[in-house]
Amino acid sequence: MISSLATLESQIQAEDLHDAASVEAFRIKYLGRKNGLLTDLFSQIGKIAPEERKAYGAAVNTLKQLVEARLTAAQAFVEAAQKQAVAQAIDLTLPGRMQPVGGLHPIRQTMEEIKRIFLSFGFGVAEGPEIEEDWYNFSALNFPPDHPARDMQDTFFVEAPNNENGGVVLRTHTSPVQVRTMQNTQPPIRIIAPGRVYRNETITYKSYCLFHQVEGLYVDEQVTFADLKQVLRMFAEAAFGVGVKMRFRPSFFPFTEPSAEVDIWWQNEDGSGRWLEILGCGMVDPNVLENCGIDSEKYTGYAFGMGVERIAMLRHGITDIRVLYENDLRFLEQF
C-alpha cells in the first residue's frame, strides 16, 4: 500500500502542468470530489487496519499537500503567463490620444518673467490706459511743449491739442502710469508698469508701430542712483545670468536726471560679443515729482524702462520683430 503511494507521489511529480486546462485536469484527477485519486484514498481510510491508519493518513496527507503545492505553483505560473500574454498583445508603439496643446506667446512669457523678477524684489504691478492725455504722456513728465525731446518718440495723435487741453495721444511709453500712481499715492511707491505702447515709426525688421514695456518706479526718502544700479544689476543677473557683464552710460530722458542707458555684453557662440542696450533709467526728475504733488526735497526716486520685445528677441535669437505679430503657429509652437 505504502509502496503504491510512493508510485503515486512520483506520478504527481511527473504531471505536466503547462496551461490552465492541464492544471484544471490535474486538480480534478487528484482532488476531484467524485473520482479524485486522493479523494478516493481518503475515503478508503476506514478500510485500513487501525494500527496502520495513522501512517496511512499521514502519507495521503503528504500527497495532498504535494498536489496543492503543485497546483499553487502551476496556477501562479499560468496566471503570470496569461498576464504576459495580455501585455504582449497590446501594441504600445501606437501613438497616444493627444489633447490640443496650448501655450503663451513669447512676448507674454518674457513679460511675465520680467514681472516675476521685480515682484520678487517687492514691486507691485500698476496699469493704465493706452489712449492717454498729452499731459500724462508728456507734460507731467517734463517734456516741454515744442521741445526736441518730443521728437525722440514719434507719436500717434488721437485728438489735436486745443485751448482746454494738450490733446490725446496713444501713449509712447508706460510712464503715464507712473504719473497716475504718484498722483494717487504718497511715497513709498514701488511699482512696475507693464503694457502696450505705440510709436509712429515705419515698420521694419527692427521697429514695429507698437511694442510692450515694463517700467519701474521707486520713490522714497534716501533713494540714490547707487540703489538704481543695485536693483538693475540684480535684475540683469536674474534675467541673463549671474555675473553678466553690464555697463551704465549717461543718456538723456526728460523725466529722469541723471539718466542712463544700460548695456549688457552679449557673447556670441563663436566668442565674439557686443554691447546691447537693454533699458533706460535714471533718477526721477524733481519737476516730475513736483508735477505729481510729491515733495522733491524730501523724496527722491528712480525709474527705469525696458522693451519686452527687445529682450524676447535677444533671449530667443529672433532677428525680425514683425514675426512676433505674425502669429504663425509654426512660430508660436516653438515656445
Next chain:
Amino acid sequence: MNISHNWLKDYISHDLTPQEVADTLTMLGLEEEESWTVGNTFPGLIVGHVLAREQHPNADKLSVCHVDLDGSGKGIKIVCGAPNVAAGQKVVVATIGTKLMLPTEKHNPDAPKTEITIKKGKIRGEESNGMICSAMELGLSEDHSGIMVLAETAVTGQTFADYLDQQGTSESDTVTDVNITPNRPDAISHLGIARDLSAVTGISVQIPAVDLPEHGGEAAHKFSVEIECPDVCHRYVGILVEGVKIGPSPKWMQQRLEAIGLRPRNNIVDVTNYVMYECGQPLHAFDFDQLAGHKIVVRQTQGPLPFTTLDSKPRILPKGTIMICDSEREVAIGGIMGGENSEVTDTTVNVLLESAWFNPTAIRKAAKNIREADKEEGRLSTDASYRFERGVDPNGQVWAAARAAALIAEFSGGQVVPGMVDANPIHDSSLVLTLRPTRARAVIGADISDEEMRRLLTAIGFEVAESPEGLVCSVPTFRPDVEREIDVIEEIARLYGYDNIPLPTHSATPNQPPAPNPTDDLRRSLLQFGTSMGFREMYTNSMVKAERAQFFAGETGIVETLNPISSEMGALRPNLLLSALPIVAHNLNHGRKSLRLMEVSSVYRRSESMRVPVKGYYEYEEALFIMTGTVNAAGWNVREEKVTIFDAKGVVESLLRRFGLVQHVQLIPENEPSALTSYQIKIQSGHQILGVVARLSDETAKHFDVKQEVFFASLNWTVLSKLIGIKTRRAYQEISRYPIVERDLAVTVSKNEAAGALLETIRRTGGKLLQEVRVFDLYEGDNIAPDTKSIAFSLRLGASDRTLVDKEVETLVARVVKQLADRHRAVLRA
C-alpha cells in the same frame, strides 16, 4: 552727428585709437552709433628697409633688392626698375596679394587705370616677392620718376597707413556717428566733443587762434543790422569779406567735409559748413551785392509767406517764422535756410557772413511747419535748424564769424573788412547756480568730495566758487540745458563715471507690502485656463483699417488716429476678432486646418461715460477664444469631429465654472443672423453684457479669405474680472458625507422645445436636492414620432445632511416628470 577723428585731433592731441575715443565718448553720454573708415587705408602696403641693392644679372635697368619687411634684419628679394633705389632707404612695398590701380601705359599717369594684383614671380630669371612703389603707383602724386623714399623715421614693418598717420598726412580717416541727446547742444561740433574728451583725459583743448574784431569800424559804415524781434533773435553778428574769388576750397577741407558726409561746394559755403562743424555755430553767407540797401532786418512773418529757398524750392512759411530781410524783401529764413535770391554764386565778389542766435522754440515751430508750395504738409530740417533748435552758445557768434571770415579770406584772396556789426539787443550772461554737495552725494549715492566736484565741473568750463550754501557754479553759456541744481548733479555723475559709483552693500526695502493687483493675478489665471484648454496665445496689431473697425464696432464710435502710418492702420480695434481673423486666414493659408487661438488684450471705443480715465474713450480688456476646423486630429482610435458652436460655448461654460461664476452669468441664445454672425449666444450678468459666443457669418469669413466655419467666444475681461472679485466666495464648504443617487430619464418633446427650457424646469423642480443635471443623449428619427425628439437627462441627487431614502427620490423624479409634462408636453419614454 558724424565726427572725423583726424579733425578732432586738431583740437586735442591725444594718442588714443579711434575706438578708444569712441568708447570714451560713449561712457560720457555721447554714444557711438557706428564707426567706419573713409579714404585710402592702403591695404597690403608695408614700410620696407632696403638692406642691399645688386645689379640684375640679366637686365641693365633692373636691380635686385633685399628688403626687410618686418624689422628682423632679414631681406626678401624684390626686383625693382627704378633708377633711384638704393641700400639704406625706407620704401613702400606692395606685398604679395596687394591690389593696386595702375595706369595701363607705363610711366603715363594720365592713361586709364586698371586694377592689378601683385604676384610672386620671376623677372628675367630673378625671383621677386613684391613691388617697391612710386608715389604715382600709390595714387599720391604724378611723380613717376622713381620710387617713393620715406623719411628715416619710418618704422620697418609698419603699415604705410600708419606711416602716413605718423607723418600727419593720412589719406584715411575714421568717422564716428555720435548720437547727440537733445540736452547736449554744446556737443554738436568737433570742439564740443573735444571739450568733453578733455575733461576725462586731462589733455587740454587747443582752440584755433582768431583775431576778434570790435563792434563798428569800417564794416559798420558799409552795412547795418536791425532786429525787430529781439525776443527770438538775441544777437546778429555780421562780418564782410570783399573781393573774393569763388573757387574750390583746399583739398584737406574738402576731405574732412566729405568724411563727415557733406558735399564740398566752394570756398565760401565749405568754410561756413566747416566752422559750423568746428564750433557748433551755424553761419550763413550772403552775396552782399544782392542785399538791397546793404541792410539786414530781422523780423517774424505775420502770416503764411511764400519764399524760395536756395535749393530753388518754392515754400510756404508759417506765421512767426524768423526772416532775414534787406531793405526791400526777404533774403533768408533765419536759422533754417538761405534764400535763392541772395545766395553765393560763382560770380559773387563780396560776402556778408551772418552769425546769429535764434530762439530754439521759434526755430523748431517754423522748421516743423515749413512746407513745399505744392504739398499739404512738410517740414524743413537743416544742419542749422538742428543746432538752433537745441540752443547754440549766445556768446559764440563773434568767434565763429571771425574764424570763417579769416578762412574765406585765406582761401579766396578776399579782404576782411575791419570791424563788424554786432547787434545784441538781449545779452545772455552766465547762469549762476548753487550746488549743495550733500545733495549731490544724496542723489548719486557715492562719496564724491567737494573738491572732486569742483574739479569735474571746472574741466567742462564751469566756474566754481565756494560759499556757505555750497558750490556757486557759473554755468558756461554753451550749456543752456544746465538750469537747475539737479542738472549740475547730473554733470558730476556723468564725469565721475556711472561705472565708478559703487553698488550699495545692502539694499533697503520699504516697510510696506506691494499694493495687490487682482486684475493682474486673474489675467494670469485666465491665460493658464486658456492654455490648459489647448489655446495658443496671439499678440496682434491693435491698429486696423477704419472702415473695418466701424463694421465690427456696430453702433458705437471707433477711435481713429490723426496721423496713421497708412490707411490700413487708421483706427484702433473695437474688438479682438477683427485683429484675429487675418491671423486665422494666415495660418489656414499656411497649411493648418484646425486652430485654437486666444488673445487677451485691450480694445477701444468712443464713450460718453464719465467713469473713464481719459474723457471720451472707453478702453477695456477683452478675452477672445477662436476655434475652427476639428476638435481633434483623426487618429487610429480617435474619430475626427468638427468644431461646433458647442465647443466654443463649452469653453465659456468651463471658464465660468473655473472662476465660480456659473450662478451669476446667463447664456442667452439669439438665433437671428447678423452681418457679423450666423447665430450667437449672449453672455450676460443681469443686464450687463459680458460677451458673446458665436459662429462667424460666411460673408465676413469670406471677407478675410477664410473658407471654413469659424466659432469664437469673446468676453469683456475687465468687467468679468471685477465680477469674479465681487461675486465669488472662496469660503470652504463642507463636503457631503452622504451618498449620491443617480437617475436617468428620457422624454420625447416637440422639436421646437428648447433643451435649455427643460433643463431649467428640472433644476427648479429638483431644488436643493438636485446637485447636477446633464443632457446625455439627444435623438431624432426612427422609432419616435416625426416632429419630436428624444432628450435624455442624467440627474444626480443628494442631501448634505442625510442619506436620501428611495421614496424621497421616487417622489422627486415623479414631480420632475410631471412638471416636464405640464410645461413642455414631454412624454416619459418607457
